[in-house]
């Protein structure tokens with residue numbers, strides 16, 4: 001997940017797996033669309049640390065996002081990363097994204113990540129999206145292990161990971177090269193049978 005537009009596509013090549021339309025009644029997870037571009041871009045202006053926390057090299061650009069969201073990208077042929085919009089169930093307002101990435105289909109594992117727009121944070125949106133995509137990834141896609149990695153300075157992920165039953169598995173030392181510096185990544189893992197039961201929505 002090092003560039004938000006490279007290697008990302010909305011069209012799966014896994015037979016039988018369609019883009020999800022998930023909802024818990026308050027939050028929905030759906031395909032990204034042209035209507036999401038402005039709000040997607042604005043989040044990177046509003047939160048100066050978002051690029052860093054996501055490990056992206058460059059801020060997303062309008063034209064590239066517009067093309068990406070309007071098309072069904074199918075390249076490369078192997079699905080490595082799949083990103084979706086998180087939106088308000090009633091108004092369809094864009095609230096963030098949630099994705100599986102670093103997919104390894106031989107070993108049936110992937111990483112999960114995402115972000116919410118600053119104005120939607122700490123209201124249960126990220127947790128709701130995480131829950132929906134986690135259930136989809138295990139129960140519909142057939143993944144057997146989900147990982148989360150985060151920079152040591154990420155303050156919300158340790159809590160979020162613990163809440164879903166992830167086990168903290170250690171520090172991957174100088175794992176990635178991000179904008180010219182090697183960074184440590186903390187890693188959490190969750191096996192299919194280990195999901196913590198859903199907490200009541202806030």
Ligand SMILES: CC(C)(COP(=O)(O)OP(=O)(O)OC[C@H]1O[C@@H](n2cnc3c(N)ncnc32)[C@H](O)[C@@H]1OP(=O)(O)O)[C@@H](O)C(=O)NCCC(=O)NCCS
Pocket residue numbers: 050053054112113114115116117120121122123124125126127128148149150154155156157159160163
């Ligand atoms: C991680 C993120 C998606 C969570 O989204 P959110 O909409 O704020 O999620 P929630 O409101 O469901 O909060 C999740 C939990 O984390 C806690 N939390 C949120 N921000 C926190 C912070 N700064 N410090 C400690 N805990 C925090 C919330 O209190 C909540 O706990 P609770 O469910 O026990 O009440 C959001 O903070 C974000 O976009 N962060 C920047 C991008 C990022 O780091 N993405 C992850 C990359 S791996």
